[in-house]
Amino acid sequence: MSQLERLLLTHIRAVKLDVPVAEYRFHEKRRWRFDFAYPDLLVAIEVEGGTWTNGRHTRGKGFEGDCEKYNTAALRGWTVLRFTGDMIKRGEAIKMIEEALRC
Template sequence: MMHFKDHKLTPEREFRFHDTRRWRFDFAFPERKLAVEVEGGTYTNGRHTRGSGYEKDLEKYNEAAKLGWKVLRFSTGMVSKGEAIKQVLEVIEG
């Protein structure tokens, strides 16, 4: 995400956060336990909005929460409009 570079942020991409499951975050700041997920296909009946894909996402995000992660979720539109980076910065800058 180019917005990270614009703000000199260097999250880890495809960060595996779970010891036994293959779950990964799109972007992660492990030292802060902050994850950023970009949910594609929200208007095209993509994986994240269909039944089984949605349930699998719920399982992943609930497990992340139990492990102490804060997960910010965004649509691609929110990323394009700059809403995502604004919220990420709000969390990082506290």
């Protein structure tokens, strides 16, 4: 688990939300996993690391693979919340997660 993922879990616990399932596999054939998920609510959380460092998720092949994963999840009814490290650190991520779980 990355530092950003651990920080987000700390925020989730601090506001007393249920702890999500980590590394949740949502597809029966593909090896796709969400960083965190609330499967009963079909809410997934993805921590997008490396946004400013040319990480795998921001380069061509990785970005395209993520698009396929997120689009497939959407077609299956999932709401996928994506957060950069800065969004987590500023507290924006936890506010959006709280809002999503209230709906």
